[in-house]
Amino acid sequence: MLRYTLKRALSLGLSLVVASLVIFFVIEVVPGDPASFMLGLNAQPDTVAALRSELGLDVSKLERYLAWVGGMVQGDFGTSYTYRTPVTEMIGDRIWVSLPLALYALMLSTLIAFPAGIYAASRRGKPGDMAVMGATQLGVAVPNFWFAMMLVLIFAINLRWFSAGGFVGWEKGIPAAMKSLTLPAIALALPQSAILARVMRSALLDVLGEDFMRTARAKGLTRRQALMRHGLRNALIPVLTIIGMQFSFLLAGAIIIEQVFFLPGLGRLIFQSISARDLIVVESVVMLLVFMVILVTFLVDLAYAAVDPRLRSRT
Amino acid sequence: MTLLSVQNLSLSIGPLSILKDVTFSIAPGEIVAVTGESGSGKSMTALAVMQLLPDSARTSGHIMLRDEELTAQSEKSLCAMRGNCIGMVFQEPMTALNPLHTIGKQVAETIRMHAVMSKAEAEAQAAAMLTRVGLPEDRFPLSRYPHELSGGQRQRVVIAMAIARRPRLLIADEPTTALDVTTQAKILDLLKDLVEEFDMGLLMITHDLAVVADMADRIVVMRKGEVVEQGDTKHLLAHMQHPYTKALFAASRHQVDLPNAEDGHAAILSVQNAVRDYALPRTKLFAPRSFHRAVKGISFDIHKGERVGLVGESGCGKSTLTRAILGLEPLQDGSIAAFGTPVAPDMPAQARIKTQVVFQDPYSSFNPRHKVGRILTEPFHLVDTPPTGVALTQVIGEVLTDVGLQPSDAQKYIHEFSGGQRQRIAIARALITKPELIIFDEAVSALDVSIRAQILDLIADLSRRHNLAYLFISHDLSVVRSVTDRVLVMQNGEIVEQGETETVFTAPQHPYTQTLINAAPVLPDLAALSDNTETAHAPA
Numbered sequence: 001m002l003r004y005t006l007k008r009a010l011s012l013g014l015s016l017v018v019a020s021l022v023i024f025f026v027i028e029v030v031p032g033d034p035a036s037f038m039l040g041l042n043a044q045p046d047t048v049a050a051l052r053s054e055l056g057l058d059v060s061k062l063e064r065y066l067a068w069v070g071g072m073v074q075g076d077f078g079t080s081y082t083y084r085t086p087v088t089e090m091i092g093d094r095i096w097v098s099l100p101l102a103l104y105a106l107m108l109s110t111l112i113a114f115p116a117g118i119y120a121a122s123r124r125g126k127p128g129d130m131a132v133m134g135a136t137q138l139g140v141a142v143p144n145f146w147f148a149m150m151l152v153l154i155f156a157i158n159l160r161w162f163s164a165g166g167f168v169g170w171e172k173g174i175p176a177a178m179k180s181l182t183l184p185a186i187a188l189a190l191p192q193s194a195i196l197a198r199v200m201r202s203a204l205l206d207v208l209g210e211d212f213m214r215t216a217r218a219k220g221l222t223r224r225q226a227l228m229r230h231g232l233r234n235a236l237i238p239v240l241t242i243i244g245m246q247f248s249f250l251l252a253g254a255i256i257i258e259q260v261f262f263l264p265g266l267g268r269l270i271f272q273s274i275s276a277r278d279l280i281v282v283e284s285v286v287m288l289l290v291f292m293v294i295l296v297t298f299l300v301d302l303a304y305a306a307v308d309p310r311l312r313s314r315t
Numbered sequence: 316m317t318l319l320s321v322q323n324l325s326l327s328i329g330p331l332s333i334l335k336d337v338t339f340s341i342a343p344g345e346i347v348a349v350t351g352e353s354g355s356g357k358s359m360t361a362l363a364v365m366q367l368l369p370d371s372a373r374t375s376g377h378i379m380l381r382d383e384e385l386t387a388q389s390e391k392s393l394c395a396m397r398g399n400c401i402g403m404v405f406q407e408p409m410t411a412l413n414p415l416h417t418i419g420k421q422v423a424e425t426i427r428m429h430a431v432m433s434k435a436e437a438e439a440q441a442a443a444m445l446t447r448v449g450l451p452e453d454r455f456p457l458s459r460y461p462h463e464l465s466g467g468q469r470q471r472v473v474i475a476m477a478i479a480r481r482p483r484l485l486i487a488d489e490p491t492t493a494l495d496v497t498t499q500a501k502i503l504d505l506l507k508d509l510v511e512e513f514d515m516g517l518l519m520i521t522h523d524l525a526v527v528a529d530m531a532d533r534i535v536v537m538r539k540g541e542v543v544e545q546g547d548t549k550h551l552l553a554h555m556q557h558p559y560t561k562a563l564f565a566a567s568r569h570q571v572d573l574p575n576a577e578d579g580h581a582a583i584l585s586v587q588n589a590v591r592d593y594a595l596p597r598t599k600l601f602a603p604r605s606f607h608r609a610v611k612g613i614s615f616d617i618h619k620g621e622r623v624g625l626v627g628e629s630g631c632g633k634s635t636l637t638r639a640i641l642g643l644e645p646l647q648d649g650s651i652a653a654f655g656t657p658v659a660p661d662m663p664a665q666a667r668i669k670t671q672v673v674f675q676d677p678y679s680s681f682n683p684r685h686k687v688g689r690i691l692t693e694p695f696h697l698v699d700t701p702p703t704g705v706a707l708t709q710v711i712g713e714v715l716t717d718v719g720l721q722p723s724d725a726q727k728y729i730h731e732f733s734g735g736q737r738q739r740i741a742i743a744r745a746l747i748t749k750p751e752l753i754i755f756d757e758a759v760s761a762l763d764v765s766i767r768a769q770i771l772d773l774i775a776d777l778s779r780r781h782n783l784a785y786l787f788i789s790h791d792l793s794v795v796r797s798v799t800d801r802v803l804v805m806q807n808g809e810i811v812e813q814g815e816t817e818t819v820f821t822a823p824q825h826p827y828t829q830t831l832i833n834a835a836p837v838l839p840d841l842a843a844l845s846d847n848t849e850t851a852h853a854p855a
Contacts (some may be wrong), residue, residue, distance in 0.1 A: 055476045101362060211410040217367055218405075220398035222390070229424075230413045308415060309460045 001311045004305050006017025012298045019290045020072075024065050027283050035081075068283065077284040082276045087284045090269060095288075097167055098258075098265040101188070102250035103179050107247065109188035116193070118202025121231055122227060123207060132197065148187035150259040155183060161274075165262035186263045188254060192246045199242045203235035210234070238305050244300035248293040317379075318343045318483050318516040319364065320837070324376035326356075326363060326540075334358050334540045336376070341516040343483065346507070348519045348531035348548075352763035353734075356540040361486050363401055364518065366393050380484060385505045396695045396709035399429040402477030404506075406471035406489035412461040412780035418445065420473045425479040440679040442473045446507060467498035481513050481718040483658070488520045492631070500834040503530055512777070522763065525566045525675065525793075525836035528552060536560045554839055562765065567584065568838050569797070570769035571775040573622065580619035583752055583784060586638065588612045588649030591635050608634040610752065617752065617784050624795035625788045626814060626831065627805035629689060633788050635758050636805075638692020641672055653752065664697045671745035675757035677737035687740055691715070694748045710747065717780075718743045720775060735766035746777070753785045759794060771798055792835045796820050806830045 037049040052058045056067065071078055077087035120132040149213035162183050170177045208212065208231060216226040255267030266285055273281035305311045319341040326334040334356045341347045349357045362368050364378055366385055378385040390395070395747060397403075401850075412421060422441035423434070442452045447469040461469055470490065477485060487506060491499035510517045521527055521831065527534055528548065535545040536559070544557040553560050564605065591610035609632045617623050627633050640651060642658040651658040656666045663674045673693065674680045681690055688711050695701035702710050712722030717817040718739040729737060738758065745753050755774070759767045773799060777783055789795050795802060795816070802819050804812040812825040823829045 005686040070487040091321055140595045211405060211407055214367065215403075215411045215473070216413070217475070218365060220394050220396070220428045221424075222394050225319060231418075234413050253748070310414060 001305060005302065008140065008301045012294055015294045016291060019252070019294070020069055020287060021065070023283055023286050023290065024068065025061075027279055027286075028061060034155075046158055064222060068280075072284070077288075080139055080273075080278055080279045080281050081292050082273075082278045082281075084171060087281050090281065091266070091285060094264055095267050096170060097263055098251060098254065098267065100177075101185055101254060101263070101265065102247060104178070104181055104185040105188035105192065105250050106243065106247050108185055110243065111192035112193035113196035113200055116122075116197040117204060118232070120201040120206065121204035122199070122223070124208075129201075131138065134199075136194040136197050137189050140198070144187050144191050145256045145260055147190050148184065151183045151187055152260070165260070181263075184254070184257050184263060187260075188250055188257055192250065196239065196246065197241055200235065200239050203238045204231055207231045207234045211275065233307060235302060239299050240303050240307070244296050245295050247288050248289075250290055252289045316342065318345075318381065319518065320377070320379040321360070321364065322379070323458055324360070324363060324374065324378060324379040326359060326368070326372055326374045328369060331374075332540060334363070334374075336535070336541070337542055339542065339545055339822045342485065342518055344510060344514045345532045346510055346517045346519060346530055347535060348521060349535045349537060350521055350524060350527050350529040350563075351537035352522060354539065355537040357522075357537050358488055359486050359540075360537070361403070361520050363516065364484075365397060366573065367397075371765070372406040385745050395429065398425050398482070399480045400476075400482050401478070401484045401486065402482040404470070404473050404477045404485065404487040404490045407493050408473055409468050409493070411473050412469055414461055417458050418450075418455070418464070419459075422472065422475050422479055423457075425751045429480050441475070441479065444473070444479045444658055448472075448475045448478075449501075450475070450487035454773050465498075466494055467502060470494060470498075471505070471613045476500075478509055478513065478515075482515065483679060484516045484518065485510070486518045486520070486585050489522070491526065492517070492521070492523070496792070497628065497830060497834040498830075500524075500836075504835075506530075521837065524564060524764070525838045529836045536563065552839060564838070564841060566765040567767040568793075569764075569771065569795050571733060571771045572778040573798060573800075575776050576622065577620055578656055582616035582655055583619050584617040584786075586616070586636075586640065586649075587651070587653045589636070589651055590648035591632070591639055591641060591644065592647045592778070593635075609808050610639065613805075613808075613810050615803060615810065615813065617786060619751065619784055620778075621784045621801065622778060622799045623784075623786050624802040625786060625805060626790065626792060626802060627793050628790065628831075631805045633805055634756070635808075636787075637672070637754055637788060641670065642667065642674050664669070665699065665838075668748045669750050670752045670754070671748065671750040672754040672756060673738070673741045673745050673758040675760050677734050677741060677761060679743060681737065683729055685729075686725065687715075687727055687729065688733075690729065690740065691725065691744050693749055694744065697748065713851075714743045714747045717746060717777065717849055718851050733766075734762055735770060738762060738766075738770055742770075742773065742777070746781075749781075751782075751784060753783060755785055755787045755789075757789055758787075760789060760791060767794070774798060792820070792832065793837070793838075804831070809819065 002052045029309065035048050035057060039048055039051060049058070056064065068078065075088060077091065079085065080087055080090060083090070116132050116136070118128045123129045165181060168176050168180045204227070208227070212225055213230055216230045218224070221229065227241050252267065254265060255271060257263070257267040258267045265290070269283060270285050273285070274276075317340045321340065322338050324334055324337040325332070337356070337360055339347065339349075345577065349516055359368070359761070363374060364385070366388070368374070374386060376386070380396070385393070385396075385545060391799070407413070412418070419438055419441050422444055423437040424438050426437045427434075442457060445455065445457070446452060450468060460473070464472065472794050485506075490506065491502050502736075503526065506517065506519075509515065533546065534548050536543050536549050536557070538559050544551065544560045551560070556563065573764060579831055589610055590608065590612050592606040592608050595605045595607050600802055613636065615623075625633055628848060635644075638660065639646055639652075642651075642660055642662050645660055653666070654669050655838050656662065658666075691711055691714060691730070692701070692707065701707070708725075710727045715722050720736065720739055720743070724732075729740070730738065739844050741758070755841050762770060771794065774785070778785065787799055789797060796802065799816045802813065802816045803810050803826065804819065806827045812819060812823065812828045819828065
C-alpha cells in the first residue's frame with residue numbers, strides 16, 4: 001500500500017511539472033503583450049518598456065517560468081497586471097466560493113445518484129427502473145443553466161425562499177453562506193447526478209451478473225443483503241472514476257452557473273482575466289485548477305486501493 | 316429415507332421449455348450425478364433445487380427436502396434454508412468468491428447468516444472449516460484475499476462456505492471443470508470424504524462421464540430437459556438402455572481413425588533451447604527487475620505430417636510456448652525455425668502462411684460483425700496476391716466443404732452457428748492458406764463430447780487428406796492420446812517426458828507424467844463391466 005501511494009505521489013509530482021510547462025508556454029504564445037494592452041494604443045514605447053520591466057516581462061522565458069514556479073511553491077502567485085494586487089489574494093477570495101460550491105454540488109449529486117442508481121438496478125426493467133432512467137435521461141439532456149434559471153424562477157422569484165444571486169460571504173455565518181450557495185449547487189448537481197446515477201446503475205447491473213453474487217444468494221443472503229454487502233463495493237470503482245471527473249468539472253466548469261447567480265468564483269475570475277489579457281492571473285488560476293484536478297485523481301487512486309485489495313498488492 | 320426428492324419438475328422461461336417432468340431422488344450420504352450435454356437442463360435442475368431461478372421462470376412439480384416442499388416456501392424461509400440446509404459449490408472458483416472480501420469473512424458470513432454468535436466465534440468456526448477442507452490457518456490465514464490463492468485453493472474456500480453449516484444436501488455444479496487434473500482428483504476426494512463424514516447427500520452436476528463413473532452412487536442422464544435414463548452407477552454402466560446414453564458414453568471414449576504416421580520426413584518446425592522470460596514487477600522502487608522464466612530451454616522438432624501432443628497443467632508454459640511458435644512474442648534465448656525460416660515477431664508475413672492456429676473458445680474468437688466469408692479470408696492478408704472474385708468464392712466454398720459446412724454459409728454471421736460449427740469455421744480459417752502445420756490450442760476443450768468426437772474425426776480426416784502436421788495442445792489426456800503420434804509432457808516450463816503417445820501413456824517414466832495419468836479419471840471398460848455383472852448374475 002505504501003509503495004502504491006508513493007508511486008501515485010511520484011506521478012502526481014511529474015504531472016504537475018508537465019502541466020506547469022504546458023500552461024506557461026501555451027499562454028505565452030497567445031498574441032497580445034500585456035504591457036501595451038494595459039497602456040492603450042497611444043502609449044509611448046519607453047513607457048511600455050518601463051512597464052514591461054516592472055512586470056518582469058523583459059527577461060527570458062525560462063527565467064520567467066522559473067520565477068513563476070518558484071513563487072508558486074512559496075505561495076506567491078505574482079501580481080495581477082490589471083488590478084495591481086497579489087494574485088494569491090484574488091484567488092484566496094474566490095476559492096472560498098468555488099471550492100465549497102463544488103463540494104456542495106458533489107455531495108448533492110452523490111446523495112441523489114446513489115439511491116437512484118441502486119433503486120433502478122434492483123428493479124431492472126420494472127416501472128421504477130424506467131422512471132429513474134427516464135428522469136436521468138432528461139437530467140443529462142437539459143443544460144445546467146436552464147435548471148439554474150428554473151430554480152431562480154421557482155424558489156427565488158415565486159416562493160422567495162432564496163435570493164436570486166450573489167454570495168453573502170462566510171463572515172455572515174455558515175448557514176447563511178450555504179444558503180446562498182444552495183440554488184447554484186442544485187443546478188450544478190442535477191445533471192451530474194443524472195450521469196452518476198446511470199453509471200451507478202450499470203456498474204451495479206454488471207456486478208449483479210457476477211458469479212459471486214449467486215454465491216452470496218446460495219449462502220442464504222436476501223437479494224437486498226447480497227446487493228448491499230457484495231454488490232455495492234464492487235460497483236464503486238467505475239463510480240469513483242466518474243466522481244473524480246465530476247469534481248474537476250464542478251470546480252472549473254461552474255463558470256456559467258457563476259454568471260447566472262453572480263457568484264464571485266474562480267470561473268468568473270478566469271473569464272475576466274482572459275478578456276483583460278491578465279496572463280499572470282490566467283496562468284495561476286489554471287495552474288491551481290490543474291493542481292486540484294491532479295490531486296483529486298491522486299485521491300481517487302488511493303480510494304481505488306482502499307476499495308480493492310488486488311490493487312494494493314499489485315504495483 | 317430420501318433426503319431430496321424431485322418429482323415431475325417442469326420449468327419454462329417464457330415460451331421456452333427448459334425442464335420436462337424431471338424426477339429423481341437422493342438419500343443421505345448418497346452421491347447422485349446428473350449428467351448430460353450443454354442445454355440438457357442439468358444446471359437449471361440444480362438452481363431449481365436451490366430455488367434461485369431467474370424471475371421469469373415458471374415451475375410445476377415438487378421438490379421435497381425431507382418433508383418440506385421447497386416450491387411452496389416463502390422467500391424468507393428459503394433464505395433461511397440456503398446455506399444452512401442446502402449448500403452449493405459452483406463451477407468457476409476464480410469468480411465465485413467476492414474479490415474484495417477476505418476468505419475468512421466470506422466463510423464466516425455463511426455461519427453468521429444462520430446462527431447468532433459473535434464475530435470471533437464465527438471466525439473460529441470458519442477457521443476450523445477451512446482447516447477441514449485443507450487450508451490450515453497457519454498457512455492460509457483468514458485475512459487472505461481470493462486473488463492470493465490458486466484455483467484449487469479457491470475452490471476449497473467455496474466448499475468451506477458451502478459446508479460451513481453442515482447442510483444436509485450439497486449441490487456441486489461442475490465443481491472441477493475449471494481445474495487441472497491433479498487438483499480435480501484432490502477436490503473430488505475431498506467432496507467424497509465430506510459426504511461420508513457429514514452424511515450429506517451430494518447432487519453433482521457434471522458433463523464429465525469419467526468423473527461420474529468414478530464418483531457417483533447413482534447416475535441421472537439428461538437430454539434437452541428430460542431424464543432419459545437413471546440408475547445405480549454400476550448397473551447403468553453395464554446395462555445402459557437408452558440410445559442417447561449409449562451414444563454419450565461412446566462419444567466420450569471415441570477413438571479417431573488416425574492415418575499411420577510416415578517416418579523419415581524432414582523437420583518442418585524446429586524448436587531449439589527456447590527460453591521465454593516475463594518481467595516481474597519490481598519489488599523495490601529502484602531494484603533491478605526480476606524475471607519469471609515461463610519456458611526454460613525447450614527443444615523439439617515436428618516433422619512433415621506428424622501429429623504431436625503437448626500436455627501439462629495450467630501455468631506450465633503451454634500457452635507461452637504456443638505464442639512463441641506462432642512468432643507473436645520474442646524468445647530470450649534459443650531459436651525457433653519453421654519451414655527453414657527463423658520465427659520471430661518481426662518475421663515477414665509470408666513466412667506465417669504455412670503455420671496456422673485454432674483457439675479454444677469458438678464463442679469469442681470471431682468478430683461478430685463480420686460474415687463468415689470475411690472471417691475465413693482474413694489470413695489472405697499474409698499473401699502477396701490473394702485470390703479475388705470468382706476464385707475467392709471458390710476457395711471459400713472449398714474450404715467450407717472441407718470442414719463439413721456448405722459454401723452458402725459464407726454469407727451468414729457467426730451467431731447463426733452452434734459451438735461445434737464455429738469450431739469448424741475456425742479450422743476452415745486455419746486451412747484457407749493451405750498450411751502444413753496447425754496449432755490446436757485446447758481446440759476441443761469447450762465442446763460437448765458428441766461434438767468433440769465429430770471435430771476430432773474431422774481433424775484426423777483433414778490430416779489424412781492434406782498430410783497435415785499439427786501440435787495438439789490440451790489438458791485432456793484422453794483426447795491427446797487419441798489424436799497424436801507423439802506426445803510432449805510439460806511441467807514448470809520444461810519438457811519432462813516425450814515419446815510415442817502409446818508408450819508414454821502405457822509406461823510413463825517421469826513421476827510427473829505418472830501423477831498426471833493417475834489423476835485423470837478414466838471411464839471403466841464398459842464391455843468388461845457388463846460381462847462381469849452377467850457372470851455375477853448367472854446361476855451358480
